[in-house]
Amino acid sequence: MDNKIDVLLEQIGSDIPKVNPNLSSKIYQTAVNRESKKIIPFFKKPFIIAFTSIILFVVTLIGTINLGQAIVSNDIFNGNIFENIMNDNLSKPNTDGPNSSFEGYAPNLSPNTQNTVFIEHYYSIYTKEYDVVTIIINNKINYQKIYIKAYNLNIEDIKINNGEVTIKQVNVDDELFFELTFDNTYTNIHYLDICFKKDVIKNILSSTERFELGFIVYINEIDKNKGYGYDFQVSNVIDLREGNSL
Amino acid sequence: MAIRMTEEQFELKYQMYSQDLFNVAYGYTRNVQDAEDIVQNVFIKLLQYEYSFRTNNDEKYWLIRVTINESINFVKSSHKKKIVLDEDIVRSTSDKTKENIDKDNIRFFIEQLPEKYKVVLILFYFENMKTVEISNLLDISEAAVRKRLERARDILKKKMEAYNG
Numbered sequence: 001m002d003n004k005i006d007v008l009l010e011q012i013g014s015d016i017p018k019v020n021p022n023l024s025s026k027i028y029q030t031a032v033n034r035e036s037k038k039i040i041p042f043f044k045k046p047f048i049i050a051f052t053s054i055i056l057f058v059v060t061l062i063g064t065i066n067l068g069q070a071i072v073s074n075d076i077f078n079g080n081i082f083e084n085i086m087n088d089n090l091s092k093p094n095t096d097g098p099n100s101s102f103e104g105y106a107p108n109l110s111p112n113t114q115n116t117v118f119i120e121h122y123y124s125i126y127t128k129e130y131d132v133v134t135i136i137i138n139n140k141i142n143y144q145k146i147y148i149k150a151y152n153l154n155i156e157d158i159k160i161n162n163g164e165v166t167i168k169q170v171n172v173d174d175e176l177f178f179e180l181t182f183d184n185t186y187t188n189i190h191y192l193d194i195c196f197k198k199d200v201i202k203n204i205l206s207s208t209e210r211f212e213l214g215f216i217v218y219i220n221e222i223d224k225n226k227g228y229g230y231d232f233q234v235s236n237v238i239d240l241r242e243g244n245s246l
Numbered sequence: 247m248a249i250r251m252t253e254e255q256f257e258l259k260y261q262m263y264s265q266d267l268f269n270v271a272y273g274y275t276r277n278v279q280d281a282e283d284i285v286q287n288v289f290i291k292l293l294q295y296e297y298s299f300r301t302n303n304d305e306k307y308w309l310i311r312v313t314i315n316e317s318i319n320f321v322k323s324s325h326k327k328k329i330v331l332d333e334d335i336v337r338s339t340s341d342k343t344k345e346n347i348d349k350d351n352i353r354f355f356i357e358q359l360p361e362k363y364k365v366v367l368i369l370f371y372f373e374n375m376k377t378v379e380i381s382n383l384l385d386i387s388e389a390a391v392r393k394r395l396e397r398a399r400d401i402l403k404k405k406m407e408a409y410n411g
Contacts, residue, residue: 005403008352009371015349016372017278019268019285024260027286028253031293035249203300 116140117219121232122191126202126239130195133213133234134161137190139182147177147218151229156195163190172222201234211235249293260289263306266373267313273368274317276353280324284316307383310373314365321357348406355405363398366391 118138125132139146147170149155155178158167164183169176182190204211214231251259267288271281291312292305299305356364365384369375370391377395381388 004348005352005399005406008348009367009399009402012349012353013269013371013374016269016272019264020282021261021264023264023282023286024257024289025253027260027289028249028256028293030286031249031290034290035294199298199300 116144117146117217117228119215119217119230121213121234124201124234124237126198126237126241128198128241130156130198131201131237133194133196133201133232135192135194135215135232137163137180137182137192139184139188139190142182142184142188144182145220146180146182147172147222148180149175149177149216150194150196151214151216153196153200153213156197159193159195161191161193163187163192165190165192170222177218177222201237205234205237209235250295250298251293256289256293259292259305262302263309264289266306267309269372270310270313270368271317273356273372274314274321274364276357280320284313284320287316288313310369310383318361351406351409352402355402358405359398359401363394363401366394367398370395 117140120136122134122136124134137146148158158178158180160167164186166181166183168179170179171177180192182188201211201213211234212231213234214229217228217230218226219228264285267285268281271284271288272278275281275284288309292309295308299308356367359367366380369380369383370377375383377388377391380391384391
């Protein structure tokens with residue numbers, strides 16, 4: 001009987017009819033229609049808009065307060081960041097300068113650090129659009145250009161968090177760089193949100209505890225013999241996707 | 247929330263997974279139209295799903311899990327109606343061959359199985375998944391999958407023996 005049950009089950013499995021192969025278009029249209037129905041009535045209701053605006057305002061307010069607390073409690077400014085970034089002593093080398101971990105990826109990176117651009121990792125967050133690594137750049141020369149790319153991840157976008165920076169993308173020898181031009185009129189400290197594809201860092205950190213994000217930087221011009229490497233350990237990423245705030 | 251893929255991309259997903267999902271849904275419902283409705287709901291959920299999957303396997307497992315949940319909900323909501331129909335099927339067997347009668351009865355008895363046995367049986371026989379894949383999908387050990395399969399077959403055997411006298 002054991003065998004018979006097994007055989008009958010296998011036969012029943014093979015008797016299952018074939019699915020209709022032409023349903024995908026109908027399903028897609030149904031999903032699109034449902035989405036459009038969801039959105040339109042929501043925004044037709046002024047009360048909901050007003051209520052949502054108030055909630056957003058409160059959430060933003062709480063987020064701003066929490067950010068201030070997080071900065072203090074996480075000692076973000078108590079460590080090397082202030083020493084390196086805020087330091088006006090040009091003779092002090094950047095501790096996150098060229099690193100042997102770049103060997104094999106960018107062999108021409110200069111073995112010597114430089115002292116006109118200081119870069120530090122500030123914090124990393126998951127947002128609904130991107131995985132974001134915010135860096136602080138202390139640029140010593142006004143209107144200096146730097147070219148930056150991440151060597152182990154693709155940068156999707158760079159957004160100005162604070163400071164005056166002109167950002168554009170340039171393609172050199174089929175390599176995409178972000179060209180940053182710093183205006184130091186008001187400050188030489190610039191905060192930039194480096195945006196990576198959503199989940200790319202989250203997925204890496206789900207399988208490993210240690211992840212170092214590496215940047216290749218060229219100053220003034222892209223000269224493959226005069227690059228600099230910076231790598232930052234990304235950990236304790238703040239998740240802002242599920243309604244959390246900083 | 248927005249649709250996160252083009253119609254062409256979705257067409258590919260549909261071709262990749264629709265038969266697998268249909269097999270699972272059909273295992274629960276035993277009705278083509280109902281199974282297609284479930285598959286449709288599952289794919290709509292995929293289109294509305296906000297996050298991306300690391301691998302195709304993750305995506306497939308997610309789809310199968312959603313299909314199982316949708317199927318269970320469907321069966322629960324139409325339980326009374328189906329019981330009546332199923333009993334009719336078991337009783338009105340006089341014009342069928344012995345093999346078909348046995349198949350009908352097995353199908354009926356599968357539906358009576360406790361959920362934890364039913365799901366492994368459907369995935370193993372109807373979806374042709376390996377025990378290790380089932381263990382990953384359901385997040386239970388492979389030994390537990392094999393045990394549940396054995397127990398499910400045992401229950402079916404006893405019911406068939408009782409039915410056949």
